[in-house]
């Protein structure tokens with residue numbers, strides 16, 4: 001059997017095992033395009049419908065149980081049933097859901113975030129990371145009086161700011177300068193050419209959706225210096241990487257952005273985004289000032305996100321808990337890579353701490369272009385093999401651990417990969 005036949009067979013077995021998920025998608029397609037309202041979740045022949053989660057476990061519509069290695073693409077840091085978060089949500093509900101006003105919680109949440117991210121002298125909240133990215137770029141453009149935005153090939157800052165595979169046709173219509181990741185001389189040349197017109201340099205310190213590719217410290221510091229030199233606003237997208245240390249990667253790297261983007265778990269598992277940074281930039285939104293910029297948003301300070309986010313930061317996410325989680329992730333990635341290397345499978349997990357991504361080629365990778373020769377069929381086969389063994393991860397091979405994803409869950413994941421690799425034998429070898 002070759003890889004293509006094995007994959008066809010794996011898809012057929014998946015279809016046979018999951019009739020309720022298939023029916024669910026078919027029904028949903030009557031009113032949602034392809035049955036889907038969140039593109040990242042779809043994979044052929046049809047994605048799973050989950051019906052319940054608890055701790056780091058999930059159950060699908062056909063009754064199969066999984067360990068949840070996907071962790072809601074990093075937003076599910078607290079797992080499914082953290083008692084503190086649940087209590088915060090029910091407590092907030094008791095005081096009224098939509099207060100049509102300022103509330104105490106948004107100020108407390110902002111103070112907690114500032115304690116962890118001192119570069120965010122002032123901040124604003126949004127409903128999603130996408131919105132935070134949009135507003136930070138708009139602010140940079142207004143502040144500098146310039147239009148161009150330097151971004152990186154393979155970067156993802158939201159559904160309308162997506163630069164994988166040549167960029168999305170629904171991206172916001174800014175004039176973009178698209179640079180190669182981890183290539184400071186190339187960026188310096190682009191800044192030389194476009195500097196006086198550049199409003200912002202926007203970068204993820206680890207390319208997340210682009211494959212969990214870490215940025216070199218020298219590269220990231222170099223970008224900071226280039227932005228300062230040409231007068232562009234340096235925007236660090238820590239929507240994923242904020243979980244990699246108590247103060248995000250900016251604390252680890254000693255990097256001070258002009259604006260930081262946050263999202264995901266800061267809402268305690270509910271919808272959330274934030275952008276913030278230097279006071280003189282963010283003060284443009286101060287409504288007490290004449291000519292202030294407007295940033296309305298019915299749910300910017302929604303009661304449940306504020307309450308769940310605050311409880312998570314104040315009571316659950318201690319520096320120790322987060323550092324332990326990331327160390328667990330580092331150990332897990334080493335073990336998974338050892339399984340692949342020992343069995344001579346040309347694949348590896350890239351990543352940092354508690355986030356990682358399986359690629360169908362041996363590592364390391366430095367930029368998305370390095371993935372051009374990756375064997376996607378091999379990765380897809382391992383994806384279906386892991387699902388069948390009770391491990392839920394993203395179709396693109398992405399994994400983000402949650403706090404309840406303990407050593408036993410790591411053992412289960414390593415065991416499932418080991419079993420899959422041995423069952424496939426020579427088929428997976430290069």
Ligand SMILES: Cc1ncc(COP(=O)(O)O)c(C=O)c1O
Nearest residue numbers: 128129130156157158208239240
């Ligand atoms: C680095 C990064 N920026 C921005 C976003 C967009 O956030 P949201 O999905 O909340 O709009 C994401 C989401 O995956 C992300 O990973």
